Structures are given as structure tokens and as C-alpha cells.
Amino acid sequence: MSDLVRISMTLEKPLFAQLEKLTEATGAGNRSRFIQDLLRTHLAIRAFSAGGPMHGSITLVYRHHQRELPAALVEIQHDSKVTILAATHVHLNHHTCMEVLLVQGDSREIHQLSEQFRQLKGVDQVALSLVSPSGHA
Numbered sequence: 001m002s003d004l005v006r007i008s009m010t011l012e013k014p015l016f017a018q019l020e021k022l023t024e025a026t027g028a029g030n031r032s033r034f035i036q037d038l039l040r041t042h043l044a045i046r047a048f049s050a051g052g053p054m055h056g057s058i059t060l061v062y063r064h065h066q067r068e069l070p071a072a073l074v075e076i077q078h079d080s081k082v083t084i085l086a087a088t089h090v091h092l093n094h095h096t097c098m099e100v101l102l103v104q105g106d107s108r109e110i111h112q113l114s115e116q117f118r119q120l121k122g123v124d125q126v127a128l129s130l131v132s133p134s135g136h137a
Contacts, residue, residue, distance in 0.1 A: 019034070044130065044131060044132050047107060048107040048111070048130055049107075050107075051106050051107055053104070053107075053133050054104070054106070054110060054130045054132060055103070055104045055130070055133055056110055056129050056130035057100055057102055057128075057129050058110070058127070059099070059125070059126070059127040060098065060101075060117055060123060060126055061092070061096060061097070061123075061125040062120075063096060063097075063124065064097045066121060067122075069120060069121070072120055073120070076113070076116050076117065080109070081105060081109050082104070082105035082109050082110050082113045084102070085102040085103065087100070087101050087102075088100045104133070114128040
């Protein structure tokens, strides 16, 4: 308990009612936990915007029969400044694959990498998810 600090907040009644609804809807358990998660998310967004170390995943859905696309995906990965920690490849059907890359590096470089994938013909979807390395942004 020594690492915890107790604070007091003042909120308008309608805002407090929304806080209560969101806390319950998200299953956070209590307001303190919900506000901690909200603050961490906000700090991660700020860290992403400012650049800095992040971990994350890039999920790609693409048509693997698209001419030269698999080779282009590999080349982009090898040329990137982003560290790719792991990659998982799944065949969704005869024509479509999904690849999930676990990455670490500067947030702006990770975003740039995801955008390079998005520009390739045959890539149908790109989803980027980032978290701060410490979990405390």
C-alpha cells in the first residue's frame, strides 16, 4: 500500500453519473481502477504522439496471391528500424491470410511501419495497437 496515493476529486453530477456507468460497463471493478486505466491510456496516447519507446502489435489481413505482396511484406519488415519480436501467420481461407507482428520501437516508427503495410496493393486491413513498455506510460 505504500506506493499508493489517495486523491479527492470534484465532478459535476452528470459527469459523475457517466463515470459510474462507464466504470460498471467496463467491468473495472471500482472507480479508482477505471480512472487509473483511463489515465494510462491517455498517457500512452501522449507518448505515441511525442515519440518514444512502445510495444505493440500490427495485424495485417491480406490476399496472399497478390503478385509480389508476400515478398514486399518481408522486405518492409527487414528494412524497418522497428524490432519485430515475433510474427504469427494464419490462413483465413484459400485467398486471405492474417499476420500478427509483435513489435517494439519508437512509436512514430511503428506507426510509419503500419502505414507502409497499409499502402501495399492487396493489403485489406491493418490494425495497430500500442502500449507503453512499463505499462505506466
